[in-house]
Amino acid sequence: MNGRIVVPKDIRKAVGAKLGTKFIWEMMDDGSVRVTAKARRFKAPEEARSEVGDSENGVDDA
Template sequence: MTESTITSKGQTTVPAEIRERLGAVAGTRLVWHLMPDGSLIVRAKTRSLRDMAGMLKAPKGKRVSIDDMNPWR
Protein backbone atom coordinates (compact mmCIF):
# COMPACT_ATOMS: atom_id res chain seq x y z
CA MET A 1 0.00 0.00 0.00
CA THR A 2 1.33 3.44 -0.89
CA GLU A 3 0.75 6.51 1.20
CA SER A 4 1.47 10.22 1.27
CA THR A 5 1.35 12.99 3.85
CA ILE A 6 -0.72 16.17 3.78
CA THR A 7 1.34 19.32 4.36
CA SER A 8 0.34 22.25 6.55
CA LYS A 9 -0.88 23.95 3.35
CA GLY A 10 -3.21 21.02 2.57
CA GLN A 11 -1.03 19.70 -0.25
CA THR A 12 0.09 16.15 -0.92
CA THR A 13 2.14 14.33 -3.53
CA VAL A 14 0.54 11.50 -5.48
CA PRO A 15 3.02 8.62 -5.26
CA ALA A 16 4.89 7.81 -8.49
CA GLU A 17 3.44 4.28 -8.68
CA ILE A 18 -0.11 5.68 -8.62
CA ARG A 19 0.68 8.40 -11.19
CA GLU A 20 2.15 5.81 -13.54
CA ARG A 21 -0.83 3.46 -13.28
CA LEU A 22 -3.28 6.31 -13.87
CA GLY A 23 -1.30 7.81 -16.70
CA ALA A 24 -1.39 11.08 -14.75
CA VAL A 25 1.04 13.81 -15.74
CA ALA A 26 1.56 17.40 -14.63
CA GLY A 27 -1.73 19.23 -15.08
CA THR A 28 -3.94 16.15 -14.67
CA ARG A 29 -7.05 17.08 -12.69
CA LEU A 30 -8.15 14.90 -9.78
CA VAL A 31 -11.81 14.46 -8.87
CA TRP A 32 -12.50 13.69 -5.19
CA HIS A 33 -15.60 11.80 -4.01
CA LEU A 34 -16.30 11.44 -0.28
CA MET A 35 -18.63 8.48 0.15
CA PRO A 36 -21.36 8.26 2.84
CA ASP A 37 -19.42 5.51 4.65
CA GLY A 38 -16.39 7.83 5.00
CA SER A 39 -14.30 6.22 2.27
CA LEU A 40 -12.67 8.43 -0.34
CA ILE A 41 -12.47 7.85 -4.08
CA VAL A 42 -9.98 9.92 -6.08
CA ARG A 43 -10.25 9.70 -9.84
CA ALA A 44 -7.89 11.13 -12.45
CA LYS A 45 -9.80 13.13 -15.02
CA THR A 46 -7.70 12.08 -17.99
CA ARG A 47 -10.38 12.15 -20.69
CA SER A 48 -12.95 14.63 -21.86
CA LEU A 49 -16.48 13.86 -22.91
CA ARG A 50 -15.40 15.07 -26.34
CA ASP A 51 -13.00 12.10 -26.54
CA MET A 52 -16.05 9.84 -26.74
CA ALA A 53 -17.45 11.49 -29.86
CA GLY A 54 -18.11 8.91 -32.56
CA MET A 55 -17.64 5.87 -30.31
CA LEU A 56 -21.21 4.64 -30.80
CA LYS A 57 -22.68 3.82 -34.15
CA ALA A 58 -26.42 3.90 -34.89
CA PRO A 59 -28.00 0.54 -35.74
CA LYS A 60 -28.51 0.15 -39.49
CA GLY A 61 -32.01 0.91 -40.72
CA LYS A 62 -33.26 2.33 -37.41
CA ARG A 63 -33.77 6.06 -37.59
CA VAL A 64 -35.76 8.05 -35.05
CA SER A 65 -36.93 11.60 -35.66
CA ILE A 66 -36.18 14.39 -33.20
CA ASP A 67 -39.92 14.70 -32.49
CA ASP A 68 -40.10 11.02 -31.50
CA MET A 69 -37.18 11.52 -29.09
CA ASN A 70 -38.91 14.43 -27.34
CA PRO A 71 -40.43 13.15 -24.05
CA TRP A 72 -42.69 16.24 -23.75
CA ARG A 73 -45.17 15.45 -26.52
Protein backbone atom coordinates in the same frame (compact mmCIF):
# COMPACT_ATOMS: atom_id res chain seq x y z
CA MET B 1 -0.12 26.09 2.22
CA ASN B 2 -1.29 26.11 -1.36
CA GLY B 3 -3.56 23.05 -1.36
CA ARG B 4 -1.22 20.73 -3.23
CA ILE B 5 -0.76 17.05 -2.51
CA VAL B 6 1.81 14.48 -3.57
CA VAL B 7 0.49 11.48 -5.47
CA PRO B 8 2.86 8.52 -5.18
CA LYS B 9 4.84 7.73 -8.33
CA ASP B 10 3.43 4.19 -8.72
CA ILE B 11 -0.13 5.57 -8.64
CA ARG B 12 0.69 8.41 -11.11
CA LYS B 13 2.19 5.83 -13.46
CA ALA B 14 -0.79 3.44 -13.11
CA VAL B 15 -3.33 6.13 -14.04
CA GLY B 16 -1.14 7.82 -16.67
CA ALA B 17 -1.02 11.11 -14.74
CA LYS B 18 1.23 13.84 -16.06
CA LEU B 19 2.07 17.30 -14.77
CA GLY B 20 -1.20 19.20 -14.54
CA THR B 21 -3.48 16.14 -14.39
CA LYS B 22 -6.59 16.98 -12.39
CA PHE B 23 -7.97 14.61 -9.77
CA ILE B 24 -11.60 14.41 -8.67
CA TRP B 25 -12.14 13.77 -4.95
CA GLU B 26 -15.42 12.23 -3.78
CA MET B 27 -16.49 11.48 -0.20
CA MET B 28 -18.32 8.16 -0.11
CA ASP B 29 -21.21 7.31 2.23
CA ASP B 30 -19.00 4.94 4.24
CA GLY B 31 -16.49 7.74 4.95
CA SER B 32 -13.91 6.61 2.43
CA VAL B 33 -12.58 8.93 -0.26
CA ARG B 34 -12.49 8.01 -3.95
CA VAL B 35 -9.90 9.80 -6.07
CA THR B 36 -10.22 9.64 -9.87
CA ALA B 37 -7.77 11.03 -12.43
CA LYS B 38 -9.78 13.30 -14.72
CA ALA B 39 -9.47 12.35 -18.38
CA ARG B 40 -7.82 14.94 -20.55
CA ARG B 41 -9.82 16.59 -23.31
CA PHE B 42 -8.62 15.29 -26.64
CA LYS B 43 -8.34 17.86 -29.38
CA ALA B 44 -10.19 17.59 -32.65
CA PRO B 45 -7.96 16.32 -35.48
CA GLU B 46 -7.86 19.82 -37.02
CA GLU B 47 -6.53 21.35 -33.78
CA ALA B 48 -3.90 18.66 -33.30
CA ARG B 49 -2.75 18.92 -36.93
CA SER B 50 -2.24 22.69 -36.65
CA GLU B 51 0.06 22.17 -33.65
CA VAL B 52 2.40 19.69 -35.37
CA GLY B 53 2.49 21.47 -38.70
CA ASP B 54 0.47 21.71 -41.84
CA SER B 55 2.06 20.21 -44.94
CA GLU B 56 -0.30 22.23 -47.17
CA ASN B 57 1.29 25.42 -45.85
CA GLY B 58 4.83 24.12 -46.16
CA VAL B 59 5.27 23.56 -42.43
CA ASP B 60 5.95 20.06 -41.24
CA ASP B 61 7.13 19.49 -37.68
CA ALA B 62 6.16 15.80 -37.55
